[in-house]
Amino acid sequence: MSAASLTPLAVLHEVFGYPAFRGQQQAIVEHVTAGGDALVLMPTGGGKSLCYQVPAIVRHRRERGVAVVVSPLIALMHDQVGALEEAGVHAAFLNSTLTLEEAQRIEREMMSGRLVLLYAAPERVTTPRFLAQLDSLHERGLLSLFAIDEAHCVSQWGHDFREDYLALNVLHERYADVPRIALTATADDLTRADIIERLQLGSAQVFVSSFDRPNIRYAIVEKDDARRQLLRFIRDEHEGDAGIVYCLSRKKVEETAAWLNEEGIAALPYHAGLDADVRRRHQDRFLRDEGVVMVATIAFGMGIDKPDVRFVAHLDLPKNIESYYQETGRAGRDGEPADAWMAYGLQDVVNQRRMIDESPAGEEFKRGQRAKLDALLALAEAHDCRRVRLLAYFGEPSSPCGNCDNCLNPPATWDATEAARKALSCVYRFHQNHGQRFGAVHLIDVLRGKSTDKVAQYHHERLSTFGIGADIPEAQWRSVLRQLIALGHLRAEGEYNTLELTESARSVLRGEVQLLLRVPAEHPKRGRAARAGGTREKAAPVPLDADGQRRYAALKAWRAEVAREHNLPAYIVFHDATLAEMARSQPASLDALGRISGVGARKLEAYGRDILRVLEAAP
Structure with a gap:
């Protein structure tokens, strides 16, 4: 094998058909290929998989050996193995969907060093049997790297904690000279620190990509x-x-x-x-x-x-x-x-607060979860750019995007401070009246002065707060109560979500806290809403003329047949963007087809002539 084919860029082009790495991919790939440990934070769709697949292929070509990918996800294993095999890379998974005979065959492939990547769940990787197999591979120099996907699962502060991940520190303890790359799409500072500590990645280089998904x-x-x-x-x-x-x-x-x-x-x-x-x-x-x-x-x-x-x-x-x-x-x-x-809405806030409060977890953990919920509620209630707030949570500065609902249709706001004081006063009056507690629906009825059976039953028309909020629509009152609960000035209790004041309600009642809320508004329909009814043909990812659209449709029909024949999702054969570029550029030779992004050597060999025939035959 030539030295040129052993470089990450050569593998990226030959196997995956891409002309260049994106963002931090090249720095990550070169670091891991050289034997370094890495923690990679990259948004979904940012190309995390290539960050371990390319080093695995390069290291296998140089020294043989298998890369072990730790993943909790059977769906991901199936998809990625199918895509790698389509690209000519020998990959496999070990999970519960296999028969005993199939699992034993894959284990033989792994132990021979012929397998390039093996996907397995954390609970399997840490079993004595699997560790003994890894020991044997390690002794023979046939372990190329470990990739730990969805690494936030190792942290109790992460949003998807899985206990099986805690045992993965054994990989560092037993195979310290084998590079490890841990990857996740989301982790705040606390979760990142936890990942580094629990996976013993203290010497790892940390790569943090932009969290922005502008599309x-x-x-x-x-x-x-x-x-x-x-x-x-x-x-x-x-x-x-x-x-x-x-x-x-x-x-x-x-x-x-x-x-x-x-x-x-x-x-x-x-x-x-x-x-x-x-x-x-x-x-x-x-x-x-x-x-x-x-x-x-x-x-x-x-x-x-x-x-x-x-x-x-x-x-x-x-x-x-x-x-x-x-x-x-x-x-x-x-x-x-x-x-x-x-x-x-209001019930969402109540439910999430209750789940935290009723959790058997320790108080420190609950405080952390409440802080995380508060940040999400602030995003939901925001009057300004959603994207700016979202990125700020992950420590990334940005400017208004011009593409979220608040940027496109800036909401009107109103000063709800006095309304909040009225609502809290009404809850206080309920409590004064023999310690009564009621839910949001009845509270709003009293504030708006509605004569209901429950109002009559409890004589609440006699309360000084009856009807003092008649000028505020019901939807706006729900918004006020939602915000009061979100900010912790009201608490919903029990099976019927009855409301009671918290200690911090005093500052609102004294007028020391301002409450500025958005006015609920119907947003106008956006561009695609105006089209005629009926089914539509999806537009291509690149601009195409009428003939190009016909070529694109013919290529999609051909891809669907190939996908059915191979029992694969269509996007694993080729992405829409690759087909659209074929339809636009109309390559007339294999060389020209091979220069299109997403067409690797294996796919060019397997499908190239068929694609040229489809393009030639398309009207």
């Missing part, structure tokens, strides 16, 4: 019949697109998926309570078919490489900004425009 448009709306709001969002902006809808509970996942199907949206449920075969079928359909909406709990998504997810919607508030960022980051991995849309 994602962030929008957060106040809940007002959230299902209907979601349906409007999908129909107006993303009809026929692939998307993910996150819900907090399994029941809500199933009900929402069923309802979307009734409304004509192809939707599938996914949560940990479903049978494993059902989950696998639903995931495979989402990955392979176009225009499927997956309605899921957070059990779905981490490690999903589908590049053309055009939207991620939240019907419930996530726990923290890390979760929100990771989940929304699954949209637009191909760099094309995508949406992160969330509806949230």
Whole structure:
């Protein structure tokens, strides 16, 4: 093998078909290839996988040996192994989907040194049997590197803590001379420090990429019949697109998926309570078919490489900004425009506060979780640029993006200080009246002076606060209460979410705290909303004339046949952007085709002549 083919750049071009590295990829790849340890923080869609795949291939070509990729995700293992094999790289996974005979065959491949990358879950990697196999490989110089994906899972401060990750420090203790690269898309300073300590990466070089995903448009709306709001969002902006809808509970996942199907949206449920075969079928359909909406709990998504997810919607508030960022980051991995849309309301704030308060965790941990929730609530209630606030959380300065909902339609604000004092005074009057406590609905009824059965039952029309907020609409009162709970001036208690004052409410009642809130407003439909009804052909990622669009459609049809034949998602054969560039440039030779980004040597050999025939035959 020539010395030229042993460089990272040569591997990037020959195997993956890319002309150059992006951002910090080259520095990371060269550092790890040379034997250094690294902690890599890079947003979803930023190209983390290449940061360990390229060093693994280079080190294998130089010395043989296997790179062990630690991942908790069966979906990611299947997808990445399929993509690597398509690119001509010998890769495999060991997980529970294999038969005993299949697992033994892969172990033989691993022990022979012929395997380039092996994907395995942390609980398997740390078993005595697997460690004994690693010992044997190490003694023979056949361990090339360890890649620890989703490294935030090792930290109790991370948003996806997994106990199995804690045992991975054994890799440093037993194989100190084997380079390790730990990767994650989201980690604040506390989580980063925890990763370094628990994985013994004290000497590792830390690479932090920009967290900005400029192709994602962030929008957060106040809940007002959230299902209907979601349906409007999908129909107006993303009809026929692939998307993910996150819900907090399994029941809500199933009900929402069923309802979307009734409304004509192809939707599938996914949560940990479903049978494993059902989950696998639903995931495979989402990955392979176009225009499927997956309605899921957070059990779905981490490690999903589908590049053309055009939207991620939240019907419930996530726990923290890390979760929100990771989940929304699954949209637009191909760099094309995508949406992160969330509806949230008073009940979301109450539920998240309660989950923290009722957690069996220690008080220090609870304080940390409350601080993280406060940061997310500040993002949701913000009047200014969402992206600036999101990036600031990760310590990255920025300027207004001009692309989020607040930048595109700056919200009107109002001084809710006096309204907040009225609400807290009413809660105080309830308590004075024989220690009574009531929920938000009744409180708003009293403030607005509504004559209801409950008002009559408790004689609350006699309270001095009855009707003092009649001039404020119900939606604005919900906003006031939501903010008072978010800021900790009110607390919701018990099965019925009855409200009571906290110590900090005194400062609001004394007028020492100003409350500036956004006025709820309907946002105008954006550009795509104006199109005619019916199904549409998705636009190509690059501008194409009419003939180019026909070539692009022909290439997509050919790709679909290849994907079905190989039992792979279509994007693993070629990404849309690569097909679009083929349609635009119309290469007439294999050499010209090979110069297109995304066409590696193996794919050129396997598909090149077929592609040229498709292009030639396209009208």
